[in-house]
Every structure is written in structure tokens, then in C-alpha cells.
Amino acid sequence: MTRTFDPTRQPEADFSLVQRQLSQGYDGHFLLVDSAVLHEKVRRFKEAMPRVHPHFAVKCNPDPGILAELYKAGAGFEIASPAELALCQAMGVPAAEVYYSNPMRAREAVEVAAKAGLQWFVIDSVSEMRKIVALKPDASFYLRLHTSNEGSVNPLSEKFGVFEEEVADMVREAVRLGADLAGATFHAGSQCLNPDNWRTGIEAAVQAFAQMRAAGLKPRLLNLGGGFPVEYASPVPTIKDIGLVINEALRAVPDEVRVMAEPGRYLVSDSTYLVCRVIGTTVRRGHPWAYLDAGLYNGLLETTTGITFNMASSRQGELVPWTIAGPTCDSLDICNRSQPLPHNLQEGDFIYVHNVGAYSNACSGHFNGFDLPKIMVV
Ligand SMILES: Cc1ncc(COP(=O)(O)O)c(C=O)c1O
Structure with missing residues (x-):
């Protein structure tokens, strides 16, 4: 049965799915993923x-x-490692349709990807271009450009990206090697609240394309990266608002250029509740403290990167600010220092954390012997 969502609001995971799961008992913290939201997010992205x-x-x-739900909904995939490529292949996604967007890879990783038939590799250095051409002479490349991350909650411009004045060197080397340098990409910064970052990124790509064309190369891929935000505790620009900026900027991009993006957070975050429990107060x-059976190492890493999640509890009562900590002995494992929760919160109460589909299980570990969150996709 297809669910209808209010188009004026962010789609929300259906809480009755959490209740149904809990009615069967509780065996430790878990992530409950509402697949209808995944489909709705892909639909909204494409519509915008x-x-x-x-x-x-x-x-x-x-x-x-x-991944299977997103594939069914019509999304493709971008990877950072051979293990992620294997996940795509296991679903029957042709490797040639997968994009390798991690700008630095081990030689062995390139070999695995090339053998599987992956075609498109991001680069942001001459050395990486040479490495890949030596292993796969017919590889196609897109250039990671260093562009503005201003106004994003998690800037990603520190580690990767060629500066404007370095594009010419990359183009020259591609021509010298006979390499198919045929695209450009950038990342606006994760949870980007500034739609202008996509506009300036597209403008930088258009300039890079002009340099490629002047050197006899044939640009045909523009990758807008990720960064599309979701609403946690405060409002964000909607995908429609961002789409308006992007669609306008794309008017300068010729039709023969395929345009793609690599949304992560936007497609999965709202679909998921983390359900966990108070183990002590x-x-x-x-000041009141509550310790949960899940913390930074079990799904809530993003609380250390500026994301504030909404939390609710199974208990009613006047809300007061609590410090929320995870179960490990690590002082880093503190998720929030003023989380509104009922004053009478007690050991055993459930805590429901909204919008935890992004960088949660992906960034979890067994530190101190605690479990990874279980995942249920319904
Ligand atoms: C190359 C690349 N593409 C896409 C993403 C997804 O970003 P987001 O989840 O902010 O959409 C990331 C995140 O780190 C990334 O490094």
C-alpha cells in the first residue's frame, strides 16, 4: 500500500511501526527504517x-x-570502497553505472573496481590520474573541485578538491596521458544550509568544462555531490528551494552533459528511528543525567558533528534539560547536554530518536563491547 505524505512537511517515519516492533519485546537498541519514507525522498528529489x-x-x-529500497525507488549509487561496490553488485547494479567518488584509493582497490567494470573515477591529483590510467587506460574521470562549503554543518572541503588555479595542470596531464577527463564534481558540505554553494559549484564546473574543451577533451558528466539537508531540530532550506537554485544554474550546462548528484543524508535520514532505553539516571x-544503551558508538556519532536530534520518551512529564550519555566509559560519549525530556525519566524508559538514518549504523562500532544497532527495514 502506498502512503500519502503531506507535501508541505518533511516526511516522517511512521511511529506505529516502532510501537508494533516493541509489542514483540525489546532485545537492545535498534534502528527502525520506514521504507515508504525512502521512496518518498527519492521521489521528492527527482521532482525538485x-x-x-x-x-x-x-x-x-x-x-x-x-540500498535495495533505494534501488527500487530509482536511485543509483556512489561508492568510496570496493566493499561498497560489492554491495551494489550484490543487488545486480552494473558496475559501469556506479561512480567511484573517493578521490584517493589504494592501487588494489582500483584493480578490483576496474576488473568489475567500473568506468567513472573521481580524481583531484595528477598522481591519482597516473595511477588509474596505468591500471585502466580507458577509465573516465571527473575532477573534484574545491568549492565553497560556507553554511554547511559538516564542511567537507578540507581534505579534497583541486583549487581553481590547479585545473589547468590536471587538464594538461590528461591530454599528455590521453586520459578521458570528462567531468567535474564538488561537495557543498554535508547538511548544507546554503543553496548558493551548489550555484557556485556549478559555475566552477562550467569553467572547468571550458578549459577541458579548449584542450580537446569532451566533458559530459556533472556531479553535484551530496550535502542536501534534512530537518532535525530546526528548519532547513527545502529540496524545492535548493532545486530552484540548481535548476537555474544548470541552464548554463549543455544538454550533452549528464547531471547527477550523490545525496546521502537527504535520502535516508528521516526514514529512521533509533529506539533505545535508559539504563540509569x-x-x-x-543537573540530571540519563545514560542510554546506545550512544556515539551505537548510532549517534553525528551528535559530535553539530547535529542535534529530536528525542522523545515513553514517559509523560514536564520537560527539563537532561544530559544524555551513551553506555561506554568514554567521556566523548555524551550526546547532548540539554535534551528536553520528562523530569521524571527513569531507568527502563524508552527513548525514540528521530531522523537517525544517516551516518548511524554506518559509523558504529563495538567499543567497550557494546552491540551495533540492529536494523529493521519495514
Ligand atoms: C564524495 C561524497 N559524496 C556524497 C556524500 C554524501 O553527503 P551527504 O550525506 O551530505 O549528502 C559524501 C559524504 O561524505 C561524500 O564524501
Whole structure:
């Protein structure tokens, strides 16, 4: 049965699915993924930007059940490693349709990808271009450009990207090697609240394309990266708002250029509840603390990167600010220092954390011997 969503609001995971799951008992923290939301997010993305093909960033959530739903909904994929490529292949996605968007790879990783038939590799250095050409002379390349990340919650411009003045060197080397340098990409920064970053990124790509064409290369791929935001505790630009900026900027991009993007967070975050439980409470210097059976290492890593999740509990009561900590002995494992929750919260109460589909299970570990979150896709 297809669910209808209010088009004026962010789609929300259906809480009755959580209740149904809990009615069967509780065996430790888990992620409950509402697949209808995954489909709705792919639909909204395409509706807002009809020219832009979404290729989900597998790193954001590599759960096979989630990937399968996104594939059914019409998304493609972008990978950072051979393990992620294998996940795509296991679903029957042809490797030639998968994009390798991690700009630095081990030689062995390139060999695995080339053998599988992957065609498109991102690069942002002459050395990586040479490495890949030596292993796969007919590879096609897209250039990661360094562009503005201003106004994004998690900037990603520190580690990768060629600066404007370095594009000429990359083009010259591609011509010298006979390499198919045929595209450009950038990343606006994750949870990007500034639609202008996509406009300036597209403008930078258009300039890079002109340099490629002048050197006899044939640009035909524009990859708008990820960064599309979701609403956590405060409002964000909608996908429609961002689409308007992008669609306008794309008017300068010729029709023969395929346009794609690599949304991660936008496609999966809202679909998922983290359900966990209070394992103990205390008061420290007059301030209440609650310790949960899940923390940074079990699904809530993003609380360390500026994301504030909404949390609700199974108990009713006047809301007061709590410090919320995970179950490990690590002082880093503190998720929020002023989370509104009922004053009478107690051991055993359930905590429902909204919008935890992105970088949750993907960034979890067994630190201190605690479990990874289980995932249920319904
Ligand atoms: C190359 C690349 N593409 C896409 C993404 C997805 O970004 P987001 O989840 O912000 O959409 C990332 C995230 O780190 C990335 O590194």
C-alpha cells in the first residue's frame, strides 16, 4: 500500500511501526527504517530537480535492505570502497553505472573496481590520474573541485578538491596521458544550509568544462555531490528551494552533459528511528543525567558533528534539560547536554530518536563491547 505524505512537511517515519516492533519485546537498541519514507525522498528529489539523477552515497547507510529500497525507488549509487561496490553488485547494479567518488584509493582497490567494470573515477591529483590510467587506460574521470562549503554543518572541503588555479595542470596531464577527463564534481558540505554553494559549484564546473574543451577533451558528466539537508531540530532550506537554485544554474550546462548528484543524508535520514532505553539516571551538580544503551558508538556519532536530534520518551512529564550519555566509559560519549525530556525519566524508559538514518549504523562500532544497532527495514 502506498502512503500519502503531506507535501508541505518533511516526511516522517511512521511511529506505529516502532510501537508494533516493541509489542514483540525489546532485545537492545535498534534502528527502525520506514521504507515508504525512502521512496518518498527519492521521489521528492527527482521532482525538485528533474535533470539530476540521484546516486545514493552508500557510505551514508550501507544496509542492504535500505540500498535495495533505494534501488527500487530509482536511485543509483556512489561508492568510496570496493566493499561498497560489492554491495551494489550484490543487488545486480552494473558496475559501469556506479561512480567511484573517493578521490584517493589504494592501487588494489582500483584493480578490483576496474576488473568489475567500473568506468567513472573521481580524481583531484595528477598522481591519482597516473595511477588509474596505468591500471585502466580507458577509465573516465571527473575532477573534484574545491568549492565553497560556507553554511554547511559538516564542511567537507578540507581534505579534497583541486583549487581553481590547479585545473589547468590536471587538464594538461590528461591530454599528455590521453586520459578521458570528462567531468567535474564538488561537495557543498554535508547538511548544507546554503543553496548558493551548489550555484557556485556549478559555475566552477562550467569553467572547468571550458578549459577541458579548449584542450580537446569532451566533458559530459556533472556531479553535484551530496550535502542536501534534512530537518532535525530546526528548519532547513527545502529540496524545492535548493532545486530552484540548481535548476537555474544548470541552464548554463549543455544538454550533452549528464547531471547527477550523490545525496546521502537527504535520502535516508528521516526514514529512521533509533529506539533505545535508559539504563540509569543520576544528578550531577544539580543537573540530571540519563545514560542510554546506545550512544556515539551505537548510532549517534553525528551528535559530535553539530547535529542535534529530536528525542522523545515513553514517559509523560514536564520537560527539563537532561544530559544524555551513551553506555561506554568514554567521556566523548555524551550526546547532548540539554535534551528536553520528562523530569521524571527513569531507568527502563524508552527513548525514540528521530531522523537517525544517516551516518548511524554506518559509523558504529563495538567499543567497550557494546552491540551495533540492529536494523529493521519495514
Ligand atoms: C564524495 C561524497 N559524496 C556524497 C556524500 C554524501 O553527503 P551527504 O550525506 O551530505 O549528502 C559524501 C559524504 O561524505 C561524500 O564524501
